Each structure stands twice: as C-alpha cells, then as structure tokens.
Amino acid sequence: MRLIEISKLIGPNIYTYYPAIRVKLDLEDLDKVESKEVERFNSKLITLIPTLKEHYCALGQPGGFLIRLKEGTYFGHVVEHVAIELLNLIGHKVNYGCTRESEVSGIYNIIYEYQSYAPAILAGKEAYKIVKSIINGQEVSMEEIIEGLNKEDVKASLGPSTQAIVDAAHKRNIPTIRLGKRNSLVQLGYGIEQKRIQATISQITSCVGVDIACNKNLAKELLKDMGVPVAKGDMATTEKEALEIARNLEGKIVTKPYNSNQGKGISLNIKTDYDVMNGFKLAQSYSQEVMVEKMISGNDYRVLVINGEVVAVAQRIPAHIVGDGEATILELIQEVNKDPLRGEGHSSPLTRIRVDEAVLFLLAKQDYHLDSVISRGEQVFLRETGNLSTGGTAIDKTDEIHPVNKQLAIRAAKVIGLDIAGIDLITPDISQPLNNGRGAIIEVNAAPGIRMHHYPTIGKSHDVAGAIVDMLFPAGNSGRIPIISITGTNGKTTVTRLVSLILQQADYQVGMTTTDGIYINQKRLLKGDTTGPISAQFVLKDSDVEVAVLETARGGILRAGLGYDESDIGVITNISSDHLGQGGVEDLEDLADVKSLVIERVNDEGTAILNADDQEVVKLSSRSNVQNIIYISSQENNFILRKHLAQGGTGIYVKDNRIIINHNQKEIEVEDIREIPATYKGIAKHMVENILFATAIAFDFGIDVKLIKNVLNNFGGNHQQNLGRLNIVEIAGVKVILDYGHNLAGYQATLEVARELEAEKVIGVIGVPGDRKDESILEIGKISGEYLQKVIIKEDQDLRGRKEGEVAELLASGVNNAEDKLEIEIVLSEIEAVKQALNEIEPGQLLIIFYEKDPAGLLDLIQTELKLKEKKLAEILVTE
Known part of the structure; x- marks a missing residue:
C-alpha cells in the first residue's frame, strides 16, 4: 500500500458540495484484499480506536462500519473511516466520506470533509500509517498521534472568536474565505461586499481606537476627561516613582503594564512597599511604563459593546479550586483540567489552568503550596485576574446590568472609538449604578474575547458573534456579489469575454477569469490559464469587483472543485469529446457529470442557461434545483426550446437571421446576426451560438436590450476583444484565421468557417x-x-507526457486517413511552422493556424509578415 498524494478540494466538487480532502492511495498487493482476510486486523483496529464502533457507514446506523469490517471491506474504505475518526477525536465535527476507485485499477480516491485544512491533511497521513502498521504487525501509539494532531490543530485552526464569527456568517449564508494559512484573518463576503475580520477586530474598527485601547494610560486619561469613572493612579518609569504614587493612594494598590493583555504582568492586592517594587518589576518586564493605581473593590465584570449597544455581560471568576479535605492543590488542579470544556490556549470554551510562577507566588501569599491539602469547601484562588485565558470562568449577568452602567460602557467604547469593545469594570454589584464611588471602569479592550459570552460556566449563552455579523452586514446585505459561472467544451472564453464587456458597458466593475488570464475590467492582472478555483477566489477577494464572470473549466473542477460556494447564473455551452481519458473522465457521460456541478451550485433563485441544441446538455437540466432555466438555440423550431416556451419559459434563438429573446411568451428582437462582426456576416455558426449565450446571460442579469445590441454590434471588430478566438486577418489578398481549436468540435467549427470563405x-x-x-x-x-x-x-511546447514527434505522427496518420491525399509537412516548432506557412501563402489563399499559446505574439507576426509580403508585391508591380 502506497500513499501517492493528499490534496484539498477547496469548494463544491464532484464528490460533495463542501470542502474536502482527497487522499490518493495505491493499494498495490492489497488491491481487492478485504479487511477480514488479514488476520486479526479488525480486532486490532477496533482495540486501537474503539470509537469506530459508532460509525454509521452506508448502513445508516451506529455500528454500520463494524458490520462492514466483519463482512469484509477494502482498505481504502478503512483509511477513510480512520481519518474521519481521528478528526472527531480532536473535536472536529466531520462525518462525510467516500472512497472511489480511480480509472487505474488499484488506485483509490479517498474523500472526507474537513473544518481546518492542516490537521485534516495530517489526519489522512496518520490514518494511512495506522492501517499500514496494523497490517504489518507494527505498534501504534494513539496517544502520540492525537497529541500531534492537537498541536497541528492549535497552530492551524481559527481562534475561538474568529471561528464563532465565521459560524455566525454561515448561518446567514454569508460566504467566507480564510486569508493566510496560520492566522485568523478571514474575509466575510465576496468582492465589493466583503468585510475582513481577525478575532473581534473588523475592517471598520478604528486603527486609532485600537491604538488608544492598547495604551491603557492614554485610554484612562480620555475616559476621565469625559466623565467616566476610572481608578485613581499614575504612570511610573522607576521604582521610586512607583513607591511615591502608591504612598499617595489609600488602601490596596494595583500595578500593571500600560499595554499588555490577558492579565499579563498585573499584580493585585498590594499592601507593602516591598510588594509595590515586586509588582513594578513584573509589570516592567512587559512595558517600560507601569501603571500604579488604587485597587477598586468588587467583582470583575466584562461588558461587551457592539456598534453602540451592550450585547452581553459576564462576571469573571479567577481560576480557583475547591478543597475536598483529601486531595492536594496540584491534584485538584489536575482534576479541574479534566473538564472536557477545557483545552489549551483558546481552542476550547475554557482554558486549562497552567501551573506557573504566578500561581506559585499567589499560593505562597496565601501560605499554601502545591502539596497543601485544603479543607472541604474551601475556595483557593490561583490567579488574581479573571481572564479566561488563564483558566478563569464566567457567569452571565447580561440581564442584571443597571441601565446607568450600560450607558457608561457604551460611552466608554465611544470615547475610545471602538465599534467592538470589551469594557472591564469593577463594582460590588453590576445591578447597581456605577457612581458615588461604587466602582470604576478599569480598562477598555480592543479585540475582546467572546468565549465567555458564548460559553458561560453559569447562565445563558449569547450569540455575540451573530451581533458582530449583523453589524457588518445589516439586514438585506448577504455579503454576496453576482457570480456568473460558464462551463462547456467550447465557447467558454468567448462567452465570458462578451458578457464581461456588456456588464462593463452597464457600469459594473467586472472581475473575469479566462484561459488567458484574470482581468478586473479590461486590465489583466495575472497571465495564464486561470479557469480554476484559485483564480475564481482571486476575483472574489478583490474589493473592487461588483460582478464575477468566471470561465470554469473541467480541469479545475476535477483538481480542486469550484472556487465559490454558489452562483447566480450557471451556464453550460455544449458537451463534446475533449479531455477524455483524463482524471477519470472516460466518456461524454463522465464529462457531463463533471460540468453539471456548475448548474448544481446555482442558488435556488438563480438561473441555469443551457444549450437546447446539445442533447448531452439538455439531459443535465434535472441536475439543478433552480426554477428558472433559459434555453438557447440556433433553430427557432428546436423541440426542447418550443416545449420550454410553451410552458412559459424564456428562450433565446435565431429567427430569420435575427436574435430573438422570447420572454413571457413575447418576442423581443435584438439584432441581425449578420451585423455582428464576430459572426463574419453570419457564417461563423459557433460564434452565433456564443453570442446567444452572452445575450441570455445579459438579459437575465437585467441589462437593457439596447445596450446588449450596441455591444454586439462592436464585438469582434477588434481582435483584442476576443483574442485568439476566430481572429481573421486579411492583408494583400491573403486571409489568415487564428484560432484556439484544441478539440474535434473546435476544429470542425473553424474549418466550416474556412469553407464558407471560399x-x-x-x-x-x-x-x-x-x-x-x-x-x-x-x-x-x-x-x-x-x-x-x-x-x-x-x-505544442508542452508535450504533456508525450515523446517529441509522437503527436505529430498521429496527426499525420489521421490526415492520411482522409479520402483525398494532400501534402503534409512536419515542423515541430509552432513559430517556425507559422513562419513557413506565411512565407508560402499566396493572394487568394487562406491560412488557418491552430495555436497553443501567445495569440498576441502570433497576430503581430502574421500582420508583420503579410505587410512585408504586400510591400514586396507592390514593388514587383512597380518594376513591371
């Protein structure tokens, strides 16, 4: 058994509509060997991972996978279930998986969904190793595997606040894209509608506000100036200054860095000069300037303000243990940490209590150490601050906060300038107004954690992540832009380009992906074949884009799925033989199955636009759930079209050489196809088909018919508008057609045009x-x-696995199979072949060039050579 590769499918794909991992596995000598045939494999596997007993498998009930194991199942299927269970064991809620044999016998594609990419990839590798080790009789340490997966999960997963916001966005059907691999920067929405968030800082959060909040002393000064109650105190840069400030304050003292977070470097309950100096030194290890303040007595509360409203309040309780009269403090800490809600860092609702110098110091202040046994019911605090990040817990107090305290918190957030703020205040009772010396606001926090509000230890949960999403995307704003996805065997590029031109003329900012690059309006930002999911996301990440027009090719779908979750318009131009024998696509039915994903992922209110003249495309109409289908046809009497129109559907077709839009059973005339430059007076039938599709898309989008007509009347007159697609150059009586005919249907369409040119x-x-x-x-x-x-x-320069000359010899054999024998030359270099043809061509003759790449360069070469030929011809005529 050999692991070939592991890759991710970033969007809807041919296996599932959700992001998934694909493991390509060669079973080698284990091909067609069943699990029951390997001695003790089943029992060893279940002993190692007993939770596999709960897997449903195809039987639809717990224990289904166990039954399959006993009956006998192939090892690719086993790897699938082990990978899924490894992810479940680290807290990922995944269950979908499937295993399919590829076109090569013995090689399987194992698919399973994922929440976080990096740990999911590792889970696939570990699953493979586990199964292989059991077969080979080798020991497996599940403890080490789970530890490694957890570490990878902590490094790669989104933080809890970010994840909560992403989950809230998904509940509203707002799309998300993670930006970067190992951080919590996420894009919510697409294109111009997007908003970025990182934890609870949004792209509309004031940078100045964040800077002020991080400078605790400055924040305190601003709050004080605006009448908000704050703790008395001042800043110190030396021990002497700290002591002077402390002596002028009555009661207990607090020292803290002016710019730290999560309770780092804070010392509370300071009574003596010695403790002041120690607190100062600790704080100064985090910042040069140290805040020395009068300690406010009372409970520690966090008030969360979002967009000028208090959405949640929590009382924070420092990490602590409660004695039972028998266990030591260390044993009690270990018992608390067994709580399944506690994890490392911010990965779980609560954080495990970590024993460090701060814990030991506080215990010593209480005359305890880790081996101390405390009496039953006695509470011993391990931290002085209530931060969840240091093991604290929270009690929901949202319904108890006094209106005066609400307004103070809202005012504090406004004074600092934050749209999302965590207001920390100390008071004996949050239900009593914070005035007359009953407490103070001690901090205003940018990027406040929201775990305590989603997962309070006591009290009800509050969907504060949802409130953040509602602030960023008010009611009616889905965060989406229109997405038009165009697939098919031929015509995709031309349709995509023409639709983009029409929409730009309608004053939309258009992002477009094609076989020759990514464009924002007419500016190419990336050159190359950009018809896959990464290119689609390039467009969707651009904050200028109002509409995405995406050429969506078979290769990208097979390789990594779609680059978007759903579209508004899905188009299938045609389906004919191309790329067969690649990626498991063996026949037209397989090819249609891949391309159908484009219309399957059109949203329920969207439109599927299909070719009524193509039987394979018509068969796919049932694959989409959309209510609105538009058929195009070059024949007004096409049976599928006529049936569709009779049922009240919309159709675009050619009638008496005129493009007709039939909507609500009324005909709207667009233009005579012979007046459109790209059709070359109507003889380019495949171009007519492309124009019908573009017209259908534009009409469904809501573009005025007059504007559509105006763009069509200019389309094709400039080669740059549709570079490399049936570009015809005529100089000195010589015609040259430049086209990207890379399959049989493409060749036939172009050769038919050539025949008409006589x-x-x-x-x-x-x-x-x-x-x-x-x-x-x-x-x-x-x-x-x-x-x-x-x-x-x-x-082609890219031989794609062939030997040099191999494709040329096959083509030559094919040419010789034609009824009429003709002259054949083999010139392997594209440039040299074109130069030779241009040198030979005479006035009255036609040259067709089916190119591989660089149509712009070839057009320049064609025009240069023909102009030289024209000049020479003129010189000869003058001489004569």
Whole structure:
C-alpha cells in the first residue's frame, strides 16, 4: 500500500458540495484484499480506536462500519473511516466520506470533509500509517498521534472568536474565505461586499481606537476627561516613582503594564512597599511604563459593546479550586483540567489552568503550596485576574446590568472609538449604578474575547458573534456579489469575454477569469490559464469587483472543485469529446457529470442557461434545483426550446437571421446576426451560438436590450476583444484565421468557417495537446485532411507526457486517413511552422493556424509578415 498524494478540494466538487480532502492511495498487493482476510486486523483496529464502533457507514446506523469490517471491506474504505475518526477525536465535527476507485485499477480516491485544512491533511497521513502498521504487525501509539494532531490543530485552526464569527456568517449564508494559512484573518463576503475580520477586530474598527485601547494610560486619561469613572493612579518609569504614587493612594494598590493583555504582568492586592517594587518589576518586564493605581473593590465584570449597544455581560471568576479535605492543590488542579470544556490556549470554551510562577507566588501569599491539602469547601484562588485565558470562568449577568452602567460602557467604547469593545469594570454589584464611588471602569479592550459570552460556566449563552455579523452586514446585505459561472467544451472564453464587456458597458466593475488570464475590467492582472478555483477566489477577494464572470473549466473542477460556494447564473455551452481519458473522465457521460456541478451550485433563485441544441446538455437540466432555466438555440423550431416556451419559459434563438429573446411568451428582437462582426456576416455558426449565450446571460442579469445590441454590434471588430478566438486577418489578398481549436468540435467549427470563405487554397498549421487520446488526435488529423489542401503539423511546447514527434505522427496518420491525399509537412516548432506557412501563402489563399499559446505574439507576426509580403508585391508591380 502506497500513499501517492493528499490534496484539498477547496469548494463544491464532484464528490460533495463542501470542502474536502482527497487522499490518493495505491493499494498495490492489497488491491481487492478485504479487511477480514488479514488476520486479526479488525480486532486490532477496533482495540486501537474503539470509537469506530459508532460509525454509521452506508448502513445508516451506529455500528454500520463494524458490520462492514466483519463482512469484509477494502482498505481504502478503512483509511477513510480512520481519518474521519481521528478528526472527531480532536473535536472536529466531520462525518462525510467516500472512497472511489480511480480509472487505474488499484488506485483509490479517498474523500472526507474537513473544518481546518492542516490537521485534516495530517489526519489522512496518520490514518494511512495506522492501517499500514496494523497490517504489518507494527505498534501504534494513539496517544502520540492525537497529541500531534492537537498541536497541528492549535497552530492551524481559527481562534475561538474568529471561528464563532465565521459560524455566525454561515448561518446567514454569508460566504467566507480564510486569508493566510496560520492566522485568523478571514474575509466575510465576496468582492465589493466583503468585510475582513481577525478575532473581534473588523475592517471598520478604528486603527486609532485600537491604538488608544492598547495604551491603557492614554485610554484612562480620555475616559476621565469625559466623565467616566476610572481608578485613581499614575504612570511610573522607576521604582521610586512607583513607591511615591502608591504612598499617595489609600488602601490596596494595583500595578500593571500600560499595554499588555490577558492579565499579563498585573499584580493585585498590594499592601507593602516591598510588594509595590515586586509588582513594578513584573509589570516592567512587559512595558517600560507601569501603571500604579488604587485597587477598586468588587467583582470583575466584562461588558461587551457592539456598534453602540451592550450585547452581553459576564462576571469573571479567577481560576480557583475547591478543597475536598483529601486531595492536594496540584491534584485538584489536575482534576479541574479534566473538564472536557477545557483545552489549551483558546481552542476550547475554557482554558486549562497552567501551573506557573504566578500561581506559585499567589499560593505562597496565601501560605499554601502545591502539596497543601485544603479543607472541604474551601475556595483557593490561583490567579488574581479573571481572564479566561488563564483558566478563569464566567457567569452571565447580561440581564442584571443597571441601565446607568450600560450607558457608561457604551460611552466608554465611544470615547475610545471602538465599534467592538470589551469594557472591564469593577463594582460590588453590576445591578447597581456605577457612581458615588461604587466602582470604576478599569480598562477598555480592543479585540475582546467572546468565549465567555458564548460559553458561560453559569447562565445563558449569547450569540455575540451573530451581533458582530449583523453589524457588518445589516439586514438585506448577504455579503454576496453576482457570480456568473460558464462551463462547456467550447465557447467558454468567448462567452465570458462578451458578457464581461456588456456588464462593463452597464457600469459594473467586472472581475473575469479566462484561459488567458484574470482581468478586473479590461486590465489583466495575472497571465495564464486561470479557469480554476484559485483564480475564481482571486476575483472574489478583490474589493473592487461588483460582478464575477468566471470561465470554469473541467480541469479545475476535477483538481480542486469550484472556487465559490454558489452562483447566480450557471451556464453550460455544449458537451463534446475533449479531455477524455483524463482524471477519470472516460466518456461524454463522465464529462457531463463533471460540468453539471456548475448548474448544481446555482442558488435556488438563480438561473441555469443551457444549450437546447446539445442533447448531452439538455439531459443535465434535472441536475439543478433552480426554477428558472433559459434555453438557447440556433433553430427557432428546436423541440426542447418550443416545449420550454410553451410552458412559459424564456428562450433565446435565431429567427430569420435575427436574435430573438422570447420572454413571457413575447418576442423581443435584438439584432441581425449578420451585423455582428464576430459572426463574419453570419457564417461563423459557433460564434452565433456564443453570442446567444452572452445575450441570455445579459438579459437575465437585467441589462437593457439596447445596450446588449450596441455591444454586439462592436464585438469582434477588434481582435483584442476576443483574442485568439476566430481572429481573421486579411492583408494583400491573403486571409489568415487564428484560432484556439484544441478539440474535434473546435476544429470542425473553424474549418466550416474556412469553407464558407471560399479560398482558392486552404493551408492549415495544426497541432493538438498531447494529453488527448490517440483516437481523438487521429480524428482531428482526419477532419483536417478533409477540409485542407495542405497541412503543416507542429507540436505544442508542452508535450504533456508525450515523446517529441509522437503527436505529430498521429496527426499525420489521421490526415492520411482522409479520402483525398494532400501534402503534409512536419515542423515541430509552432513559430517556425507559422513562419513557413506565411512565407508560402499566396493572394487568394487562406491560412488557418491552430495555436497553443501567445495569440498576441502570433497576430503581430502574421500582420508583420503579410505587410512585408504586400510591400514586396507592390514593388514587383512597380518594376513591371
């Protein structure tokens, strides 16, 4: 058994609509071997991970997986369940998984959902090791494995506050994207509607407000100036200054750093000069300047203010233990830490109590040590502050806070300038007004933790994360922008480009992904084939984008899923033979299954736009849950179209050479297809189809028909608008077609246009990507031989696993299979092949170039060579 690779599917994919991990596993000699056939495997596995007994598996009941083990199941399936259970054991709530054999016998794809990427990847690796070790009779330490997974989880998972906000966003169907791998920066929403959060700091949180809150002395001065009650005291930079300040204050003293958090460096209940100096030294280890204040007596409360409203209040209780008359303090601490709600750092509702110097120091002040046994019912505090991060607990007091105290907390947040603020105040009773010396506000915190409000030890939970989301996205704001996703075998790029142009003319800021790059409006920001999920997220992360128009290719879907959770318009242009034999796609049905994901993930109120002329596309109509389907057809009498229109549906079709929109059973005329430059007077039938799709998308989007017509009347007149897609250059009586025909349907469409142009001779520079099946390459060669009078065969620079010359020889064999024999030359370099063809071409003739990449460079070369040819021809005429 061999682990080939582990990867993540970042969005909806062919296995599940949720992010998932894919483990590619070669079972080698264990292929078709069942679990029951390996001696004692089942019993060893269940002994090692007894919680696997609870797995449902396909039987739909607890113990289902155990039954499958006893009946006998393949080891890929076992790895799947072990990986899922490892994640469950570290607190991740995941249960979906599936195991599918790939197109190669013995190699399996194991799929399971995940919450956090890094620990989920590690879980897959560990699951593989566990199963392999049991088979080989090797020892496995589950304790070490779980410890490693927990460490990875702590490093990689979102913090509790961030995770709570993300969960709250998902409840409102607001999409989220994590920014970075090991931090808690998250984007809520898409494009121009996005808001970023990190813990409880949002992108609208004032930077100045945060800076003020971090400078506790400055914050205190501002609060005091605005009439908010604060503790008396001052700043000290030396022990002498600290002692002078303390002696001028009556009662107990507090020393603390001016800029720390989570209770770090704070000393309470200081009575003597000696303790003042020790407290000063501790505080100064965190900041040069130290605050020396009069200690306020009372309970410690945290008031959470969001957007000018108090949403939750908690009384914080410092970490403590309660004696039983038998156990030592250390044993009592260990018992408290066994609480399943406690974890390391901020990973759980409560934090485990850590024994450190601060704990030992406080115990010593109470005349205790770790081995002390305290009497039954006696409470011993281990920390002086109530921070949850140091093991404290919380009691909900939201319903008890006095209105005066509410207004003081709101005022304090406003004075500091924070949209989200944690107001710390000390008072004997929060239900009594904080005036007449009954307490004070001691701190205003930016990025306040919200665990205590979601998971109070006593009292009811409050959805403060939901309040933060509601502040960022008021009612009616979903955080979404319109997403238009376009897939199909051919035409995707042209449709995407044309739709983008129309929307830009309607004054939308458009983000677009295509096979030649990512564009924001017409500016290309990234060059290359950008039709996968990472490119889609590039657009969705851009804060200028109002509409995303995404070319969505088969390869990206198979490799990593979709880059978005749902779209508003999903389009399938056509489905024909291409990429067969790759990624488990063996036939048209498999290809259709992959592409159908685009319409499956259209939201319920969205639209699926389908090709009524393509039977494979029509079959997919049932895959989508949308109520609104638009069919396009180049034939007004198409049966599927007519049936759809009769039922009140919308259709876009050609009637008497005119594009017609039929909506609510009324016909709206758009334009004569012969007037649209990209159709070349209507002879480019595949371009007509692309234009029908773009018209359908724009109309469904709500664009005015007049604007659609205006854009169509200019589309194709400039090669840059649709670079590399049926670009026709005519100079000196020579016509050259430049096109990206990379499959049989693409070749046929372009060659049909060439036939309509009626040239004296048609020469073709042809090539095919090397990852196509031999039969496909031969077929493209054959059809080229049937349309062309001469063929120059080149090869792509990227051979895609083939040997040099291998694809060229296959194409040549295909050309020779045509009925009429013709001249064939093999020039492997694309540039050299094009140069030779341009040198040979004569006036009245037509050259077709099916390129691999760099259409802009090839267009420049074509125009330069033809102009030279034109100049030479003119010189000859003058001489004669």
